[in-house]
Amino acid sequence: KRQNPDIHIVFGGPHVTAAAHNVLSNWFIDFIVVGEGEFPMLELVQALDKGDCYESIANLGYKKNGRCIINEPRPLMQDLDSLPFPDTDLFLNANPYARKEYNIITSRGCVNKCSYCHNSTERRILWDKCGKFLRRRSIQSVIDELKERKQKYGFNTLCIWDEVFTYDEEWLEEFCEVYIKEINVPFWTFVHPKHITEKTVKLLEKMGCWEVEMGVQTLNQNVKNNILHRYETKDDVIRAIKLFRNSKIRLVVDVIFGLPQLKAEDYIELIETFNQYRPTKVQTFWLRFYPGTDIIPIAREKGVLTDNEIKE
Numbered sequence: 001k002r003q004n005p006d007i008h009i010v011f012g013g014p015h016v017t018a019a020a021h022n023v024l025s026n027w028f029i030d031f032i033v034v035g036e037g038e039f040p041m042l043e044l045v046q047a048l049d050k051g052d053c054y055e056s057i058a059n060l061g062y063k064k065n066g067r068c069i070i071n072e073p074r075p076l077m078q079d080l081d082s083l084p085f086p087d088t089d090l091f092l093n094a095n096p097y098a099r100k101e102y103n104i105i106t107s108r109g110c111v112n113k114c115s116y117c118h119n120s121t122e123r124r125i126l127w128d129k130c131g132k133f134l135r136r137r138s139i140q141s142v143i144d145e146l147k148e149r150k151q152k153y154g155f156n157t158l159c160i161w162d163e164v165f166t167y168d169e170e171w172l173e174e175f176c177e178v179y180i181k182e183i184n185v186p187f188w189t190f191v192h193p194k195h196i197t198e199k200t201v202k203l204l205e206k207m208g209c210w211e212v213e214m215g216v217q218t219l220n221q222n223v224k225n226n227i228l229h230r231y232e233t234k235d236d237v238i239r240a241i242k243l244f245r246n247s248k249i250r251l252v253v254d255v256i257f258g259l260p261q262l263k264a265e266d267y268i269e270l271i272e273t274f275n276q277y278r279p280t281k282v283q284t285f286w287l288r289f290y291p292g293t294d295i296i297p298i299a300r301e302k303g304v305l306t307d308n309e310i311k312e
Contacts, residue, residue, distance in 0.1 A: 001028040008048060012037045014118040017125060018292030024061045024068045032061035035073050035126045036108075038083060075130030080108060081141045085148065092153060102155040106142050109134035110163040112192065113294070114215075115229045116256070119163065121292035136168070139175050146183045157210075158187035165189040166200050176203045186210045193232040196240040201247050211250040213283075214240060219273060220266045223259055227298055234273070241277045250280040258287040260304045 001009060012033040016023045024032045031054075033040045040059040047054040054060065058074035077083070092099050110119040111134055127133045149155065166172055166189075188211035189204075196214075204212065216237050217228060224230045244251040255270060274282055289296055289305060299305040 010041070010044070012041070014121070015291065018118065018121045018290065020061055020070045021068050022291070024063065024070070030063065032070075033059055034061065034070065035059050035122070036077055038077075040074075073126050076126060076133065076135070077108075078131045078135055080135055080137045085145045088149065088153075099153040100155055101157045101159060102146070102149050102153060103159045103161055104142065104145060105161045106165070107134065107136040107162045111167040111195070112164065113229055115227065115295035115298060116287065116290070116293055118290060118293065120229070120294040121290070124294075125292070134167075136171065139171070139178055142175070143178055143182050146185075150183060150185065156185065158183075158185050160187055160189040162190060164192045164195055166191050166195045166204070169195075169197065169200055169203075172200065172203050176207050179207050184208065188212065190214075191240075193236040193240040196236075196243060198243060201243045201249065205247050205249055209249055211252060211280075212244065213252045213254065214279075215254045216270075217254065217256045218259055218262060218266060219269050220259075220262060223261055223266075227260055227295065227302075229294065238273070238277055241279050245278065252281045252283055253279045254283045254285060256285050256287050260299060260302050 001007060008030050009028055010031040010033060011023055011029050016032045017034045020032055020034050023029060031044060033044075037059070040057055043057045044054055044060060046052070047057070054062065055064070055069075056071070058071055061068065061070040063069070088102075109122075109132070110117070113120050113123055123133055146158070186208040189209065191200075191212045191214050193214060193216070215230075217230065218224060219234045219237065221233065224232070241251060241253070253274070257267075289299060289310075296305065296310060300307070300310065
């Protein structure tokens, strides 16, 4: 920006959505896009190209007379099939090694609303009852993208980056048959204990799923329910672990350290449970308080965060 003040710099993404004024107030940023950016970005580029006014573009933030202005968000897109496939050449031509594993998302939003996750922020800021928050592409759209990219890049593994890939068992069963016939490439993905059944695991195994990652975070039910807004039980977690243990699928479980109100015995319970039922791998993370998430006021109420720490 210092080298060429005429360059337009636009920021977007979950952090921008949660902390719009904070981001836009940086001197080097001209515009921000909150929420879904495909159409706001397109409209902004078209307006700048033609010299038209951009001030009415929904989801856009801009500066005027030294003030930061954030426009109202538009309704969430309901028809994800209407979008073109992402231009992955931008990345894969620069990094040919990355062509070995293709990345795809079949849905937007999440069936859950965990307090520490950006989805809790976006539900509150963007959803506002404008259609469904959780939306999914058609099976044909997903398969068409994978067929096109498999032919183009020749990838030999796949990551499906949905928040919870297995939340709709009926969709999964239909997808399974088409996927095996048309794509048939090993993949890994993300699951939730509440959405794991014997049938689900068999479908994943049939499709060639070799690994899943599953959030557990803690086994303390009070902390789960009242702080994390997660409502699966310890029995749900154990059942899911046992189902994957009896399959060919590796199970990676995630836990969060530093959650409010956890004591030493809670960590010991986690260790003893995992030692008894044996997931393939345990990943540990330290709790981070992301701007705008539902856990922020909970942490303030419990004395974990001060107002100044929240501001910082």
